[in-house]
Amino acid sequence: xxxxxxxxxxxxxxxxxxxxxxxxxxxxxxxxxxxxxxxxxxxxxxxxxxxxxxxxxxxxxxxxxxxxxxxxxxxxxxxxxxxxxxxxxxxxxxxxxxxxxxxxxxxxxxxxxxxxxxxxxxxxxxxxxxxxxxxxxxxxxxxxxxxxxxxxxxxxxxxxxxxxxxxxxxxxxxxxxxxxxxxxxxxxxxxxxxxxxxxxxxxxxxxxxxxxxxxxxxxxxxxxxxxxxxxxxxxxxxxxxxxxxxxxxxxxxxxxxxxxxxxxxxxxxxxxxxxxxxxxxxxxxxxxxxxxxxxxxxxxxxxxxxxxxxxxxxxxxxxxxxxxxxxxxxxxxxxxxxxxxxxxxxxxxxxxxxxxxxxxxxxxxxxxxxxxxxxxxxxxxxxxxxxxxxxxxxxxxxxxxxxxxxxxxxxxxxxxxxxxxxxxxxxxxxxxx
DNA sequence: AAAGATGATTCAAT
DNA sequence: ATTGAATCATCTTT
Numbered sequence: 001x002x003x004x005x006x007x008x009x010x011x012x013x014x015x016x017x018x019x020x021x022x023x024x025x026x027x028x029x030x031x032x033x034x035x036x037x038x039x040x041x042x043x044x045x046x047x048x049x050x051x052x053x054x055x056x057x058x059x060x061x062x063x064x065x066x067x068x069x070x071x072x073x074x075x076x077x078x079x080x081x082x083x084x085x086x087x088x089x090x091x092x093x094x095x096x097x098x099x100x101x102x103x104x105x106x107x108x109x110x111x112x113x114x115x116x117x118x119x120x121x122x123x124x125x126x127x128x129x130x131x132x133x134x135x136x137x138x139x140x141x142x143x144x145x146x147x148x149x150x151x152x153x154x155x156x157x158x159x160x161x162x163x164x165x166x167x168x169x170x171x172x173x174x175x176x177x178x179x180x181x182x183x184x185x186x187x188x189x190x191x192x193x194x195x196x197x198x199x200x201x202x203x204x205x206x207x208x209x210x211x212x213x214x215x216x217x218x219x220x221x222x223x224x225x226x227x228x229x230x231x232x233x234x235x236x237x238x239x240x241x242x243x244x245x246x247x248x249x250x251x252x253x254x255x256x257x258x259x260x261x262x263x264x265x266x267x268x269x270x271x272x273x274x275x276x277x278x279x280x281x282x283x284x285x286x287x288x289x290x291x292x293x294x295x296x297x298x299x300x301x302x303x304x305x306x307x308x309x310x311x312x313x314x315x316x317x318x319x320x321x322x323x324x325x326x327x328x329x330x331x332x333x334x335x336x337x338x339x340x341x342x343x344x345x346x347x348x349x350x351x352x353x354x355x356x357x358x359x360x361x362x363x364x365x366x367x368x369x370x371x372x373x374x375x376x377x378x379x380x381x382x383x384x385x386x387x388x389x390x391x392x393x394x395x396x397x398x399x400x401x402x403x404x405x406x407x408x409x410x411x412x413x414x415x416x417x418x419x420x421x422x423x424x425x426x427x428x429x430x431x432x433x
Numbered sequence: 434a435a436a437g438a439t440g441a442t443t444c445a446a447t
Numbered sequence: 448a449t450t451g452a453a454t455c456a457t458c459t460t461t
Contacts, residue, residue: 239440239457283449284441291451
């Protein structure tokens with residue numbers, strides 16, 4: 001692309017450098033064969049001209065120069081010139097009015113904006129890194145990536161350099177070309193009337209042409225940046241497993257809320273903070289976890305037992321305290337005390353953990369009234385607990401754990417009392433670790 | 434290198 | 448807007 005342009009420039013400048021001579025040559029042909037012959041056989045004209053140019057000799061050049069000088073000094077010249085001016089005045093106006101709009105190309109603006117946003121066309125250093133970090137933040141990751149960034153930034157800098165040098169070349173070429181054309185026109189203006197407006201218009205045309213070329217450059221630069229981004233910043237390509245700790249936390253939450261593993265927005269935020277990942281990553285994780293768990297519960301039993309036991313250890317205290325609490329002031333006062341607000345309500349899951357710990361022994365001594373209704377969940381827990389107690393689980397997982405029809409969403413625990421109150425009061429006290 | 438695990442994305446349904 | 452399901456692309460394990 002640029003090469004062509006350069007070549008064209010080369011050629012043109014060659015012509016213009018020899019400008020005087022060529023003009024002389026142009027004037028050389030049949031005295032009446034001037035530049036207005038564009039009506040019919042243009043190709044033939046070009047062929048003729050080429051032929052004439054090829055056959056120019058020094059001698060003929062001198063002759064032509066002499067002739068030209070003669071014409072310029074002709075006594076009738078001023079008069080003829082003014083006539084030409086008049087004619088032009090009458091015919092030229094219509095042309096001029098037609099091409100007088102310069103709408104800012106929306107496409108170009110879009111490209112410009114994007115390049116600016118991407119830090120390609122902006123200021124040298126700050127723009128690039130700012131855009132890079134912004135993009136990184138958007139892509140998710142957040143904290144870990146800095147080494148990959150340097151690579152990305154290096155490539156981006158490379159692109160920016162190429163872009164700038166090319167742009168500069170374009171600018172320079174445009175300027176050179178413009179000055180050449182203007183020189184040409186000025187030279188010609190001695191023999192034919194050329195108004196400044198016309199020159200201006202010509203310059204405008206040239207600039208438009210060049211800016212369209214620039215747009216191509218910008219376009220391809222944009223593409224390059226996009227490709228680079230997708231290569232380096234697409235999180236899918238640079239997948240990093242979460243830290244052991246993070247999966248630990250997530251799993252704890254998941255298995256301790258197995259009856260309804262849909263963390264609220266707040267819970268997600270808290271989990272995200274604890275795991276130093278983003279909220280959407282938490283959502284992803286739970287989405288994947290749910291579907292994969294449901295898809296093959298057997299495979300997750302061990303894990304489930306593990307985390308059930310783990311949370312049970314901590315939950316036991318809580319539940320025990322709660323039990324104590326509720327037994328202490330069973331009559332009327334619920335549990336609005338300032339002490340641990342283990343709002344028993346959400347203990348549907350806690351209870352499950354208890355089950356895991358104590359086996360079915362707890363069945364009779366229900367705390368409040370609420371737990372009974374969690375039939376399905378309890379079954380689930382029990383089935384898992386059995387496997388856990390056996391040490392090595394035989395494939396005795398109960399596929400009905402998810403409510404037979406499949407689960408969480410389709411039939412959300414037919415229970416009436418306990419679980420629904422996950423709503424306002426449940427601050428999701430995930431003090432599970 | 435093949436197989437499995439895992440985080441992310443896409444698409445349709447709600 | 449959120450979710451389930453399928454799928455992709457990568458990482459990890461075997």
